[in-house]
Each structure stands twice: as structure tokens, then as C-alpha cells.
Amino acid sequence: MNDFLRPNTDGSVFGAVHLGYIAVQSQRLTDWDRFGASAIGMHVDRLDADTMRFRLDDRSCRFLIERGPAEDVTALGWQIDDHETFDRIIARVADRGVPIDEGTADEAALRGVERLWRFPGPKGIGTEIFTTAVTTPEPLRMLSSGWVTGEAGMGHVAIVSREPESMRGYYHTVFDSRLSDYIDENVSGLMMKIRFLRVNERHHSIAIANLRGVKIDPIRTRVQHINIQSATLDDMLASFQRVTDLGFRMAWSVGQHTNDRELSYYCVTPSGFELEVGWNPIVITPEREATWEPSTYQGISIWGHTTVGQTVLDKFAQFRRALETVRTPEITVPELSGGPSR
Template sequence: MKSEATTTASVFGAVHLGYLVIETNRFADWRRFGTEAIGMHHDTVSRDLMRFRLDDQECRFLLRRGPAEDVVATGWHVDDHAAFHEIEARVRAHGVPLVQGTDEETALRGVERLLRFPGPKGIAQEIYTTPVKSTEPLRMLASGFVTGDSGMGHIALTSTRPTQIRGYFDTVFDARLTDSIDETISGVKLKIRFLRVNERHHTIAVAATRGLPIDPIRTRVQHLNIQAATLDDVAQSYQRVHDLGFDMALSVGQHTNDKELSYYARTPSGFEWEVGWNPLVIDETTWEPSTHQGISDWGHLPVGRTIVDKLTQFRVGARSLTRREDTVPALSGAGIADD
């Protein structure tokens, strides 16, 4: 339940994934991965900053030099000032601090104004209303990417406290549960919940182990997704990833729930990057949540995993038992029933 101090106007449908900020010291590898493998437009800003574009928005991925090797901020495009102020009011009403982005920060992200506040797993959440459009023609190997009303894709998190993460995105963005998947991987039973904030089947996925609450993923995000314009774009980028020697995490396959055809590559920072095509678009008048068995109808087979990889993942999971996951309690909500 949301605090009585918050207002009641829904922002569902007015929020779209707009950009991601990644911190890395592997600039040469990331430039090659982003441009030559995935096929995005690249802009060098400085020795310590670079950006990727998918469309006419000036920035979709901002990479800054630093040790995290992870996504450190999520940028949310909000349709109008009314929805922007509604989200701001909710965060303030729960006693969570907001910081206004500096002129340099807004310029780097290609937006006119932004507000930042804490998010789950230490990923800062940033909201903005007006993206800056670039007049520079796109230079990229891909024919295009699908953004628009659905946003630019999705992010997936692993969590030991999935109910609190669902509560967070419900409190802030009125996120809705689309569906769930039960899956067993290497003997570990998982529940994956898919949350939508607009017509895209999901913009946030939250995976959790059943039973002992462990987090087997080192990075804050398990993977991120972008949507290719054509099936040929998926196939050609898959071939480029392979030919250039980047690690493939999962082969081409099709998901059970959103029917997206995709593959997963491993980024230079270690988290996975999904390139997909043609996922379902939700019809709010008819959709009902359901639970699927298994993540894929076909394909999505692990590529090149060794016993060393599995042992490393086990050690990461074991270490997660000794640290508390940050869910931003003030915004994590109450009354979201587990399923």
C-alpha cells in the first residue's frame, strides 16, 4: 500500500526506460562490443566518457570510467510534467531524498532536466521529461531498434528480496505484474516476475531463488535488453558477436511468456546483453497474469559454461548470505502479496 501522504494519480503508461549509465574501465572492449558486435551508433565524449545511440535520442547508454563494471543508474523518460511531479511527490512523501542533476550530468545524458533518487540494489533512478534529439545521422550496423512508447528495452535483476523490489516499482511507477516463470537451472529453483510500466511486456524482471535466499549474480543487473527492428538484425549481430570472439551466454531462442526471439551475449563488464525481436505488446483490456513453466519454448541454451564458472557462481551466491540487499525500504511498499 502506498503512503496516505502520496497522491493518487496513476503514472502507469507515462514512464519508459530511456537510458542506462554503465561504469567501466574497459572502454576499448566496450566500444568494439557496442559498435562492431551489437551494431549501435557510438560517440566519444572524452577519454573517460562515451555514449551509444539506438535512435534520434542523443544518448541511450552513457559509459563512464570507473571500477564498478556494472549498470549504476537507470534513466526513465516521463511523458509530461504532471507525471514527473507525481513521481517526485511520491518519493518526497516517503522521506527519500532527491537530487537535481547538474548541467553537466543532463548534457551527458541528453536530457533537459533530471532528478535522481536511490533505487534497489544501489542502482540510482533518474527521471526526466524531455530528451534531446540529435541531428547527427546514425552510423550503425543495425538497421534500427524499437524504442518509442515501449521504451528502449528492459533490465533484469536477481534479488533475495523480490517482494520489496516489486513494491518499490509499484510505489514509484505503478508497475503491474505481467506474469511469472518457474524455472530450474542447475538444480536451483527460480521464480521470475515480470513487471510492466507501459505497453511493453516487461521493463523490469526480478528473479529470485526459492528456498534459501541467495543472489548468484555478481553484478547489480543480470542482463539488459534492447529490441532489434528486424529478425535479420538479430541474426547478423549474433554472428558478429561470435566472429569477434565475445562470449555468448545463451544461444538464440524464444521465450515462453513474451514470445521474444533473442540471444544473450556477455558484455565486457560481465553482465549479459540480450538482443531480441518481436515481443508481445500488452493489451490492458484483456491481459491476465499467469505462470509459465520454463523460460523458453526452444533454444536459449548455455554456451561455453565450465565447472569453474559454476563454482564461481556458487561462491558469489554463498557470499550474498552475509550481506543485506538494499531495497530502499521507505519505497519498497507493503501489501504486495508474494506469488
């Protein structure tokens, strides 16, 4: 860990939190195998008929895909660097009366982690925290040459929310997330606002999108997309070609984002949420961290990200007349959402 980011001097856990793994429930394990290994280029391990994992690096699990009905992301696994910080997070949750459970030995083994605990998260996505990831000496067998993980974690998660300030408050309360910036995007005359939150040197580990003034969420899945970062531009472009060649759905072709400057494309996973494969986002180094000020960008992309089929923007546009009263309230964790709305 970088000394500048070392937590605990002020009680903050910022910098000691890293997105470690994604847990998915799906009935489409055969499709996931082909998608993840043959198209995206990750290492796949089939554990049994109902369980598979993808690796990106020397860790035994970055994606856990278990057979089940949700067809969605069910939990996000966050690595916490040390036991003291881990205890601090547990105390924050427990002190606010939120139920927190220790994972079983089997659950920890499946996720390839030690000291697994879980508690409720926004939109019903479980928040799982762990201290140590199990690495494996088994060599990587994958089409990609590598993925960028390490201090920056495995990537980021983007979520559409009808309660964006509550969600932002949650990650602030639990992980001391910091606001990197905003993007405003015009969607058929309505303003979509995206808040980008970081918990380490990755520009954002969580992005939260909503339509201003209209509480609608047209996305079936709890997570709109997961992002992973290719080691090289060639890797990213080759995976784009394989996704296309193998007939998986593309959502946005290659383009570059305004805020973190990441080059990326978006395709649709067998479970329906999207996977963004990116390359070379800016890193918020200690020097940048020291002077970082959030700003607001107009539009998601500098260039590209041409839509292929229906995208989140189309879905928002279609739903602009939807009334919040026809939908059930979004799941929030109010005890943990009281952070500042900065």
C-alpha cells in the same frame, strides 16, 4: 501516447514511464566501443577519453559509458511523459522521506535529457527520472538497420534479487508497475522464480529473479542483463554472428521465450553483465491491457537459448549451498518498497 494508457485520471503513472537510458561505469571503454558498435551494431559517439555513448535512435544517449571502477550499471534512466506525472513521482519519493537530488546541468547534458532528478534504487542502482530527451539531427551510423524504442522504451532490465518482493514493491510504489506474468524455472532442484513487470506497452521493462526459499545472489553485477530490441530478425541474427566472429562471449544462443515470445540471444558485455538482443516480443496493446491476467509459465524458453559457457542458471546451481548469513544484506529502499505483494 495511447489514450487508453494516459495516466493521471486515477493518479496512476502507468503508461507514462519508459526506460530511457542505462548508465554504466567501466574501465574498458575500448572494448565497449568494439562491442557496442562493431558487434551489436549500435551508433557510438566518443565524447572524450573517459566518456562514450551509444545511440539506438534519434536520441543522443541510450547507453552512457563513463570511465570508473564499478564495472557495472550504476543507474537506470526513466523518461516520464509530462511534468505533472513527474511531480507526482517526485512527491511519492519525497513524501516518504527518501533523499532526492536534482542532477546538474552537466549530468543532464551527458545523458541527453532535461529535468534530471535521482533517488536511491534497489541494489544500489540509482533511479534517475527525466522529462524530455534531447534528440539529434546527426544521422545514425550503425551496422544495425534500427532498434525498437518509442513508447515501449529502449528495452528491459533483468535483476537477480534476494529481496524480490521488496524490489517489486519499489517499482509498484514509484512507477505503478503491473505484473505481466511469472516464469518458474527448475535449477538443480530449486525453483527460480522471475517476476515480469511492465510500466507501458512493453511486456516487461523490469524482470526480477530469485531462488525460492534461498537468499543467494551469485551475480557480481547489480544487473544480470539489459535487453534491447532489434528492428528486424535479420538485424538480430547478423549481430549474433558479429558477436561470435569478434570473439565476445556468448551466454545463450538464439531461442524464444515462453511468456513474451521474444526471439533473442544473450552475450556478455565488457563489464560482465549480459546484453540480450531480441526481436518481436508481444506488445501489450490497449486491447490486451484491458483483459490482461498474469499467468505462470514453466521454463524460460520454448526452444533454443542453449547455454554457451556459464549462465545465470549454472551460477545459481553452484551457489545452492551458499548461506544467506555469509553475505551482506541486499540494498533495498524500504520507504518505497511497501507496495502490495500482488
